[in-house]
Amino acid sequence: MKRRNVLKGILGVTGTTIIAGSCGYAYVKNPSGYNREAIVEFQDLLAEIVDVIIPPSKTPGGKEARAYLFITSFMKHCATDKEYRNFYNGLVDFQEFTLRNSSNEYALCTLKEQTKLLEQFIEENKSHGTISKIKEKLRGKSFVQLLRKLTVEGYCQSQIGATVHLAYQPIPGQYNAIIPLEPNQPCWATK
Amino acid sequence: MEPNPTNNTFDAIVVGSGISGGWAAKELTEGGLKTLVLERGRMVKHVHDYPTAFKNPWDFEHGLHLSQKDLKERPIQSSHCNNADKHFYVKDSEHPYIQKDPFKWIRGYQVGGRSLTWGRQSYRLSDLDFEANKKDGHGVDWPIRYRDLEKWYDYVEDYVGISGNTDSIEHLPDGVFQPAIPMNAIEDHLKNQINRHYPDRRLIHGRVANLTEGKENRAPCQYRNQCSRGCPFGGYFSSNSATLRDAELTGNMTLKANSIVKEVLYDEQSQRATGVVVIDAKTKEEKTYYSRIIFLNASTIGTASILLNSVSERFPNGLGNGSDQVGRNLMDHIVGHGTSGTFDGLQDKYYIGRSPGTVLIPRFQNIDGQDTNNSFVRGYGLQGKGVRGNWQNITIDSIGLQLKEDLAKPGDWRIFLGGRGEILPYADNRVSLNFNRRDQWNMPLVKIAFQYGSNENAMLEHMTQESEQILRHAGFKNVSSYRTAPTPGSAVHEMGTARMGKDPKTSVLNQFNQMHEVQNVFITDGSAMTSSAWQNPSLTYMALTARACHHAIDLFCRKVI
Numbered sequence: 197m198k199r200r201n202v203l204k205g206i207l208g209v210t211g212t213t214i215i216a217g218s219c220g221y222a223y224v225k226n227p228s229g230y231n232r233e234a235i236v237e238f239q240d241l242l243a244e245i246v247d248v249i250i251p252p253s254k255t256p257g258g259k260e261a262r263a264y265l266f267i268t269s270f271m272k273h274c275a276t277d278k279e280y281r282n283f284y285n286g287l288v289d290f291q292e293f294t295l296r297n298s299s300n301e302y303a304l305c306t307l308k309e310q311t312k313l314l315e316q317f318i319e320e321n322k323s324h325g326t327i328s329k330i331k332e333k334l335r336g337k338s339f340v341q342l343l344r345k346l347t348v349e350g351y352c353q354s355q356i357g358a359t360v361h362l363a364y365q366p367i368p369g370q371y372n373a374i375i376p377l378e379p380n381q382p383c384w385a386t387k
Numbered sequence: 388m389e390p391n392p393t394n395n396t397f398d399a400i401v402v403g404s405g406i407s408g409g410w411a412a413k414e415l416t417e418g419g420l421k422t423l424v425l426e427r428g429r430m431v432k433h434v435h436d437y438p439t440a441f442k443n444p445w446d447f448e449h450g451l452h453l454s455q456k457d458l459k460e461r462p463i464q465s466s467h468c469n470n471a472d473k474h475f476y477v478k479d480s481e482h483p484y485i486q487k488d489p490f491k492w493i494r495g496y497q498v499g500g501r502s503l504t505w506g507r508q509s510y511r512l513s514d515l516d517f518e519a520n521k522k523d524g525h526g527v528d529w530p531i532r533y534r535d536l537e538k539w540y541d542y543v544e545d546y547v548g549i550s551g552n553t554d555s556i557e558h559l560p561d562g563v564f565q566p567a568i569p570m571n572a573i574e575d576h577l578k579n580q581i582n583r584h585y586p587d588r589r590l591i592h593g594r595v596a597n598l599t600e601g602k603e604n605r606a607p608c609q610y611r612n613q614c615s616r617g618c619p620f621g622g623y624f625s626s627n628s629a630t631l632r633d634a635e636l637t638g639n640m641t642l643k644a645n646s647i648v649k650e651v652l653y654d655e656q657s658q659r660a661t662g663v664v665v666i667d668a669k670t671k672e673e674k675t676y677y678s679r680i681i682f683l684n685a686s687t688i689g690t691a692s693i694l695l696n697s698v699s700e701r702f703p704n705g706l707g708n709g710s711d712q713v714g715r716n717l718m719d720h721i722v723g724h725g726t727s728g729t730f731d732g733l734q735d736k737y738y739i740g741r742s743p744g745t746v747l748i749p750r751f752q753n754i755d756g757q758d759t760n761n762s763f764v765r766g767y768g769l770q771g772k773g774v775r776g777n778w779q780n781i782t783i784d785s786i787g788l789q790l791k792e793d794l795a796k797p798g799d800w801r802i803f804l805g806g807r808g809e810i811l812p813y814a815d816n817r818v819s820l821n822f823n824r825r826d827q828w829n830m831p832l833v834k835i836a837f838q839y840g841s842n843e844n845a846m847l848e849h850m851t852q853e854s855e856q857i858l859r860h861a862g863f864k865n866v867s868s869y870r871t872a873p874t875p876g877s878a879v880h881e882m883g884t885a886r887m888g889k890d891p892k893t894s895v896l897n898q899f900n901q902m903h904e905v906q907n908v909f910i911t912d913g914s915a916m917t918s919s920a921w922q923n924p925s926l927t928y929m930a931l932t933a934r935a936c937h938h939a940i941d942l943f944c945r946k947v948i
Binding site: 248249250251253255257266269270273274275276311314315318344345348349351352353354355358361362364365366367368369370371372373374375376377381382383384385386387 | 441443444445448449450452453454455456568569570571572575608609610611612734735736737738739740741742774775776777778779781783786787788790791794795796797798
């Protein structure tokens, strides 16, 4: 998708406020939490992002585990208005950031490039110390906080994450309270 | 089977099907009484109506998080439930009440009530508790002592199935136990450290109503730690898995769900209660049922509100309320700030299975001159649980392969300690009815007034300081108390609104949980409690219920009532 189409896509979905970005690009932010369906438009981008946060290795990554479906569902149903707004706007910002800093659409970048872009973005949007705590109270959890937290949960509680990368027993049937930890034994997915 | 469908008359009526109502149903029907059990909520059939019991984490679209819609429907219950068990908690939007002061009234309106979601901690009271009111002058004296209840504790423990250890602690009497759920490495470590640093304290296995050995029709605990969804194996005790089932097998029980008891009817001439008026929760139609014996087990606040709404010429302020104590002396347990700490060692130890068990540091304050505390009377216990961290505890400060690797590593050991403390009976902590505001069944709204006194606040501070000190002495790091103390009601241990006592002028029930002023009405839920003690109370409700039922059956057979 070219940048123009991306913008069009966003405009088409939200049709709300147009804000002038700091670098001159026009992009659209969703100012309220009522149109929760709009998040679905970012599902493909989120699929890329979760695969960068939790990449495939010996075990599948975030994309194959479909961690992004948990994120969009959480955003649609569970997020507070503040959280939804922060997350949606964060995705808009991130999309804009990648277009500004890369010649390729995010999905077409190499994993290395994708990782670098996401790391840069996280670095630039990091909040610090007490200011961030006050900010969080006023404004709700930030995009970066939400993104990492929800990706981890979405992955670890997915079937692939829980049963392939971690360990999960639906019906343990027994409780061995003290056992030696085997080398490389993965941790339990649920408590 | 409906014993007398034509005239709606039974030998006994039990109002409520939760943990004490289930026991009343079982004991009365097994005693041969044709018994009507009324439940205001919907039917929940054991196994069949546990829709989430076999769901995996990924079967929930947004995990265990409640949705914004859920939060709107359950603004009060939401602190106690999640996406997997919310169906066993009422929608506050449908069941409003008035909080004069903040008080969480956590409810489960269904067959089985809160026995489906209870914490399953089962501890006996001792004479330290039964004598406390008399000794320090708060509230009125209990009309019973430990010896009166001992055999009934034996009786209900044997049936319920409590896993626990024989610990020989005088103020926490041992009982009839199945083998305890073992302690894991960190719990064992804490136990040893407490032995080393505190000669007056112990850490013991929690005594929980989870089976470690099977019973008839109930399998041992499968260590899924998903009890509050309902256990399809019957691994923990609930009315649904045990008492109601056995009551049904007698053929003497008629169980009616969706039946809201509006009031208890009183006959001036015979000076007896004659029956109850029931509102059909769905059609809102009223119907009257009659019986010679009535057991109120509608939960502490529910029972008080039924009594207060049962107005007659003889009892203008509510049935059996000549003492003006009905609704008063509402107690809960104080829940502490919650303390946790992490531990660097024992990295080579782990566990298999998810334990529903806990550990307990029994009360160690104001006992026989030990740790005598000047800032408060009575005491508290500390309940704990040790686990190894997982993805839920990780600080996420990286992305990529490193993060992914970290997610799979068992984290540090950690322990949580939570205080549960005794609340004194105060006359002004009370349940009343606001007749000007009504719910959809035209029932007056319950109003709750509740405040901690200086004794409770002093205890709260103490339990937090001691919890932190215990963990520090035991070598834990990052020791901190992680929340403000939860709102009263949060222990979900409401008690005291129709207390037992010797004197009809100052209490509502006699030593057999019989109303002083209406002999054929028995109350054996939490409202009967004369003091709250520090122990989780359900086991005591069950023992009181079994004892009162046997007394009632005896009176019934001798035609005294």
